[in-house]
Amino acid sequence: MDWRIVRTLVVKDVTLYFRNRFFAFITILALVAYAVMYFLMPNAVDEEIEIGLYAPGMPSGFTAQLQEEGVILRAAASEEALKEAVGAGEYPVGVAFSADILEKLAAGQKDQVRIYFSPNFPDELKDAYAIVFEEIAFMLAGRPLNIEASGEVLGIDTAGAQIPPRDRMLPLFAVFVLLMETLGLASLISSEIEGRTIGALLITPMRVEGLFAGKGITGVGLAFVQAVILMTVTGGLDREPVLILAALLLGALLSTGIAFMIASVARDMLSVIGWGVLAIVALSVPALSVLLPGTISDWIKVIPSYYLVDTVHRAANFGIGWGEAGQNLLILLAFALAFLWLGVIVLRRKFR
Amino acid sequence: MTQKAIVTEALTYRYGQLTAVDHISFDVAEGEILGFLGPNGAGKSTTIKMLTGQLVPKEGRATVLGLDVAKASKKIQAQIGVSFETTNLYEQMSAEENLKLFARLFGVKDVDISALLQRVGLDGRGRERVESYSKGMKQRLMVARALVNRPRVLFLDEPTEGLDPTSAQAIRSVILEERERGATVFLTTHDMLEADKLSDRVAFINQGQIVALDTPHALKQQYGKRALKAQVASAAGSLETREIILDRPETSQAVRELFDREQVVTVHSEEASLEDIFIRITGRGLA
Numbered sequence: 001m002d003w004r005i006v007r008t009l010v011v012k013d014v015t016l017y018f019r020n021r022f023f024a025f026i027t028i029l030a031l032v033a034y035a036v037m038y039f040l041m042p043n044a045v046d047e048e049i050e051i052g053l054y055a056p057g058m059p060s061g062f063t064a065q066l067q068e069e070g071v072i073l074r075a076a077a078s079e080e081a082l083k084e085a086v087g088a089g090e091y092p093v094g095v096a097f098s099a100d101i102l103e104k105l106a107a108g109q110k111d112q113v114r115i116y117f118s119p120n121f122p123d124e125l126k127d128a129y130a131i132v133f134e135e136i137a138f139m140l141a142g143r144p145l146n147i148e149a150s151g152e153v154l155g156i157d158t159a160g161a162q163i164p165p166r167d168r169m170l171p172l173f174a175v176f177v178l179l180m181e182t183l184g185l186a187s188l189i190s191s192e193i194e195g196r197t198i199g200a201l202l203i204t205p206m207r208v209e210g211l212f213a214g215k216g217i218t219g220v221g222l223a224f225v226q227a228v229i230l231m232t233v234t235g236g237l238d239r240e241p242v243l244i245l246a247a248l249l250l251g252a253l254l255s256t257g258i259a260f261m262i263a264s265v266a267r268d269m270l271s272v273i274g275w276g277v278l279a280i281v282a283l284s285v286p287a288l289s290v291l292l293p294g295t296i297s298d299w300i301k302v303i304p305s306y307y308l309v310d311t312v313h314r315a316a317n318f319g320i321g322w323g324e325a326g327q328n329l330l331i332l333l334a335f336a337l338a339f340l341w342l343g344v345i346v347l348r349r350k351f352r
Numbered sequence: 353m354t355q356k357a358i359v360t361e362a363l364t365y366r367y368g369q370l371t372a373v374d375h376i377s378f379d380v381a382e383g384e385i386l387g388f389l390g391p392n393g394a395g396k397s398t399t400i401k402m403l404t405g406q407l408v409p410k411e412g413r414a415t416v417l418g419l420d421v422a423k424a425s426k427k428i429q430a431q432i433g434v435s436f437e438t439t440n441l442y443e444q445m446s447a448e449e450n451l452k453l454f455a456r457l458f459g460v461k462d463v464d465i466s467a468l469l470q471r472v473g474l475d476g477r478g479r480e481r482v483e484s485y486s487k488g489m490k491q492r493l494m495v496a497r498a499l500v501n502r503p504r505v506l507f508l509d510e511p512t513e514g515l516d517p518t519s520a521q522a523i524r525s526v527i528l529e530e531r532e533r534g535a536t537v538f539l540t541t542h543d544m545l546e547a548d549k550l551s552d553r554v555a556f557i558n559q560g561q562i563v564a565l566d567t568p569h570a571l572k573q574q575y576g577k578r579a580l581k582a583q584v585a586s587a588a589g590s591l592e593t594r595e596i597i598l599d600r601p602e603t604s605q606a607v608r609e610l611f612d613r614e615q616v617v618t619v620h621s622e623e624a625s626l627e628d629i630f631i632r633i634t635g636r637g638l639a
Contacts, residue, residue, distance in 0.1 A: 008456040012442075019444045196440035200497070203404055204457040205430045 001213060005206045009214030010221070013188055017222065022269075023184045027222075030180055031230055034173040038234045041166030050074065052094035052116075054082040055101070079114070086116040093117055093129050170236045171312035172287045174227045175305060178251045179283050181223035182259040183276040189215060189263035189347065190272050198351060208351065212344055219256035224249055231316075240315040243325055247315065250329065251308040253336035258283075260343025264350045286310070304335035357382045357505050357536035358403060362412035365398050372398040374560035375412060380553075382504075385527065385537040387551030389544065389630065395560040396540040397437055400507050403538065404434050416505055430458065433498030437509040437540075439490045443483040447474055447493050450482060451500055458501035471529070472496045473522040488519030495523050505536045512546060524550060544626040554626060558634040568626060575632055576624020580607065584614040591617060 018024045054076040076082035079096045086094040094116040098104070104111040115129065192198045201211060227248045231237045237244055258279055266272040286306035290313045300306050311328040314320040322329075358380040365373040373395040380386045390396050401407040403416055405425025414421045416428045442450050448465050455463045469478045472492035482490060495511055508527065512520040527537055527550055541547050547554050548568045555565040564571060572578075578598040583591045594614065596606045598621065610616065 004459070005457055008453065012445075012453055015449075016442065016444055195443065196436070196438055197442055199406065199436065200434075200440045200454070201457070203406060203429050203432075203434050204454060205426055205459070206457055207426060 001207070001210050002205065005204075005210050006214045006217065009201075009206070009211065010218050013214065013218040014222070017184055017188060017218070020184075020187065023187060026180070027184065027226065030177060031226055034177065034230055035233050038166050038170060038173060041169060042164055050091045050093075052076050052082050052085050052091045053096075054079050054094070055097040056099040083116055086118050089118050091118075167317050168290060168313075170231070170234055171290060171309055171316055172284075173234075174231055174236065174248060174312055175251065175287065175309050176280075176284070177227045177230055178223045178248065178255045178308075179280045179305070181219065181226065181252070182255045182262060182279060183272060184222060185215065185219035185256060185259035186262035186266060186276055187269050187272045188218070189260070190266045190268065193263070193350060194268055202351070208348065211351075212347075215260070216256055216340070219259050220249070220252040223252035223255050227252070236312075236316050239317075239319045240321065243315045243320075243322060244312055247308055247311040247325070247329060247332065250332045250336050251305070251312075254304055254308070254332070254339055257336060257339030257341070257343040260347045261339070264343070264346040304332065304339070307332040307335065355382045356380065356415075357384070358386075358414070358416050358538065360399075360403075360412065360414040363399070363402060363409050363414050364411035365395075365402055365407060366410050371560050373402070376557070376560070376562045377412075378555055378562060378565055380536055380538060382536050383531060383534050384552045385531050385539060385550055387547035387554040388538060388540040388557060389542075389547055389554055389626070390540075390557035391542075394557045396557060397509055399557070400434070400509050400538065400540060404432060404507055405429055430501070431503060432505045432507060433501060433503030434507045435491075435494045435498040435509060435511050437513070439487070439494060441482045441490060441493060441497070444481060446479050446481055447485075447496075448478040450493065451478075451497060454497050455500045460501050463500050463502075468496045468499060471499075471526055473518070488515045491515055492519055492522055495526055499526070499530070502533075503535060505538065506530055507538045509540050510542065511539070512541065512543060520546075544630065548626050556630055556633060563633050564629070571626065571629050572624050575629040578624070579622045580619065581622050582610060582614070582619040583617045584610075585617055 050072045052074045074085070074091055076085060076094065076096075082094040082096055085091065096114040096116070098111050101111045101113075117129075192201075198211075202208065228237075228245065231244065231248070262272060262275045262279060266275050283303060283305040286300050286303050286309045289300055289306065290309055307328045311325050311332065315325060356379045358378075360379070361377050362375040363373060363377070364371065364375050376395075376399065378386075388396050388399065398407065402409050403414055403421055405421055405428055408422050417431055419428050421428060442453070445453070447469060451463070451465050451468060455461075455465075465478065466475065469475050472495055474489060474492055474496065477485075477489065482493065485493065491511060495508065498506060498508070506527075508523075511523050511527075515523070524546065527539065531537055537550075539547070539550065551568060553565065553567050554571065556563045564575070566574070580596045580598055582594045582596075584594055586592050594610060596603060596610065
């Protein structure tokens with residue numbers, strides 16, 4: 001392969017990429033927007049629960065113990081005052097215990113604990129708070145209550161190591177940058193076919209292999225550099241940088257293969273965007289597993305980008321090493337090579 | 353002995369069941385301009401595509417500069433220039449950038465881009481983006497691009513089709529200059545007058561087959577008829593036309609009788625055009 005020719009082609013493609021005002025604009029806009037969104041998002045986790053409390057029979061030291069658990073207690077003078085404060089939204093939840101709760105529990109009797117939620121309190125959290133109050137009742141009684149509770153940790157157990165929202169989003173931003181690049185590269189190739197310049201290139205000493213090498217280097221380079229810029233600016237490379245760079249590079253390879261496939265079916269820029277958005281949406285689904293752990297089943301692992309998102313997320317946020325990420329990287333490499341190979345095959349047919 | 357720049361032997365190409373080029377055999381000498389004439393769909397562009405390595409022949413063989421087109425297309429492509437029928441320039445790049453790009457791809461370092469643009473009448477417009485060019489300017493730039501590597505064989509596919517007279521003339525001048533330089537020119541065109549003026553020889557291709565191949569003069573001799581046309585004044589005072597076929601035994605007598613009996617106002621001779629000959633050979637026009 002003549003690398004002088006490949007270099008010439010890469011320089012030409014990068015020049016044309018940034019002369020396409022649409023793609024130059026969305027490239028820079030996306031980078032800036034993701035970085036700005038990152039810095040605007042909270043950088044700390046709010047692990048405290050604010051609860052209004054009316055518990056006339058509460059033992060001494062109870063408040064301090066709960067506050068150590070991250071619960072901020074706001075004492076109310078009466079049950080009516082508690083209901084009024086919750087209704088006014090001063091705190092989202094209020095709980096009222098009977099004055100004789102300890103005696104009843106000691107006698108083995110059940111007592112009623114009244115929980116008041118503010119009007120806009122999310123339904124899905126009401127059960128969680130109910131469990132919190134059962135916990136409080138347990139602490140009051142000093143022994144297990146007549147209930148059976150079971151817990152399951154869904155996704156990564158982040159107990160004690162919760163991730164700020166912006167750091168949870170960061171790997172997704174990086175992956176989005178990579179995926180967006182499929183549009184740019186596919187458009188470059190598609191316009192080359194549409195404008196028939198591919199014919200002019202192929203009657204020079206350039207070989208088809210050189211053409212694919214040039215396009216591949218352009219695609220991988222543009223995607224990788226943008227993702228690295230984003231991760232560097234946002235501090236996403238502070239932990240396990242080499243591992244994350246390796247994952248991003250494989251992700252760039254994957255997105256290049258997908259871009260080849262899109263270019264082979266697209267007829268113009270509009271159809272590139274149509275096919276591209278479809279691919280981006282499909283490949284973004286694994287992002288949900290990071291945003292909402294436990295909400296997605298194992299089927300998501302058939303989507304190649306899962307291994308990219310998962311690796312970058314766990315490396316950037318939990319500092320996993322090569323040992324833990326090795327399997328992910330191998331699968332990602334296999335997917336990237338398969339997509340690249342398939343992309344080359346279908347695009348080659350299109351060139352003919 | 354004159355070297356052959358292009359040689360084809362029973363060259364054939366099929367698109368599925370359709371035979372686009374059907375066992376054509378011809379050769380082109382170095383430094384010769386061959387006009388390759390035929391109507392749309394006759395097989396002109398397919399022939400060029402095979403000779404330039406864009407398509408692999410289904411049957412037969414062809415060599416360009418002694419190299420087999422099916423086996424050494426990249427070596428051939430390094431020594432030829434091709435101007436396509438359809439514009440295929442990088443529209444978001446300037447003319448200069450387009451030419452520099454292809455010069456780099458050909459590995460040519462000492463090409464004078466300004467001189468090249470001047471040759472095709474685009475001097476002073478080289479830094480403008482091609483998207484702002486007219487069709488004629490784009491076509492001239494395509495020809496300039498075909499020259500960046502100083503090709504030994506130049507393939508020009510309909511280089512003047514639909515162009516204004518100035519652009520067409522600029523391209524014709526370049527073709528003649530290239531012949532002067534020693535390059536071989538393979539020219540496909542619809543324009544019979546252009547082919548007549550520029551070509552050393554012309555080949556007529558029809559339905560994938562070469563139906564005639566010779567110099568324009570020889571073709572006219574073989575297939576055309578020369579005539580003498582005269583305008584004579586009638587008794588009523590109007591002008592009438594008389595035609596006498598030349599090169600026949602009775603021609604002398606007919607000319608004498610014309611001048612003796614009629615009041616001749618104007619007289620001129622007329623040669624058969626290549627188009628007339630094409631129609632006569634193929635029974636169809638070039639449209």
